[in-house]
Amino acid sequence: MPDAPGATPAPTGLTEPHQPSAVPEFPMPRAAGCPFDPPPTLTAQRQRGPLTKVRLWDGSTPWLVTRYADQRALLGDPRVSADVTRPGYPSAAPVRGNTIGFILMDDPEHARQRRMVTAPFAVKRVEALRPRVQQIVDERIDALLAGPRPVDLVEAFALPVPSLVICELLGVPYADHDFFQDNSRILINRDVTPEARTAAHGRLSAYLDDLVGEKLARPTDDLLSQLAQRVVDGELTRLDAAQMGVLLLIAGHETTANMIALGTLALLEHPEQLAALRASDDPKTVASAVEELLRYLHITHSGRRRVAAADIEFAGRTIRAGDGLVFPNDIANRDPGAFPDPDRLDLRRAARHHVAFGFGVHQCLGQSLARVELQVVYGTLYRRIPTLRLAAPLADVPFKHDGSVYGVYELPVTW
Secondary structure, three states: OOOOOOOOOOOOOOOOOOOHHHOOEOOOOOOOOOOOOOOHHHHHHHHHOOEEEOEOOOOOOOEEEOOHHHHHHHHOOOOEEOOOOOOOOOOOOOOOOOOOOHHHOOOOHHHHHHHOOOHHHOHHHHHHOHHHHHHHHHHHHHHHHHOOOOEEHHHHHHOHHHHHHHHHHHOOOHHHHHHHHHHHHHHOEOOOOHHHHHHHHHHHHHHHHHHHHHHHHOOOOOHHHHHHHHHHOOOOOHHHHHHHHHHHHHHHHHHHHHHHHHHHHHHHOOHHHHHHHHHOOOHHHHHHHHHHHHHHHOOOOOOEEEEEOOOEEEOOEEEOOOOEEEEOHHHHOOOOOOOOOOOOOOOOOOOOOOOOOOOHHHOOOOHHHHHHHHHHHHHHHHHHOOOOEEOOOHHHOOEOOOEOOOOEOOOEEEO
């Protein structure tokens, strides 16, 4: 078959990827003192060519798709599968079947289940939530200002804001936030044992199953009640509904919480950019800043994972059916072919075409909600606390190098 749209010709002089010396381990370590930048070895892989090989924890060697246009082309190719149960899928850690849900399925089942939860995340519905998000943000800032200093911004602000929002949307009691946040941390940690991950998922599944049972008996105006009605109508099993709940609960707070904290840290380390953002009350300026921070920081730093469902001729190579594919959005979002001077944080940049939320039919369902939350946070926090600053050296900030979601474990700040 012809090359997929957006494919680039294979460069000459490549070291053949099957040679052991040419296959680096993935994911790769970041350079000391450069917590916002992609690992140097990863950037070097992009310079070597559009398709190279990397070695995963289990010894498998999937293809690494290194360039922005090529990632979009392959993520949009129906021959590229998201099905985690398909042989050759390049898992980030040991897994036992699909315990995550529809995001690791292919159409038509992926589309069928996704449609059941699309409406609450539509742009107009999410915009209607903006006043409530603003209220939550202001209340958490009030609590910060009334509390002691220094304070951990992760625990006091970055985690509570998206957790409160997704809990209200789903119909999950926020009082249980310690339980679901602790188990979420286990699930997204690459270094935990399969047994620990299975146990954490089991606890969350049982918790959501109980909530679905409550919604079946006493439905309210929330997303879990809507899923419970799907169970009544025979469109979902109760297990499917609980599993969807787990997925939405984790995705609804983990990525945004990390983006709030990491974005704040990046802005504190780029004071001229922070000053420009703080000085503007233009919603378009804030929205542009959100997109640039999403491009620059790449929270999903272990790459999106796919597997070829058929042979694909691409960029001068043959991707065989069953070959794994890894799409690291951090180097795609730092591709100079898509973003001039890509290693510079520039809040005025037109960056909305980034791939922080993926591309194609599996593009992030909650991206509209994440954008609203980040716009409210970035447009409010630094104006209300204009002297916000780090309360510890950058070198002492603990980064999440061991997780599938990147961020900081703690962010000590004062003002």
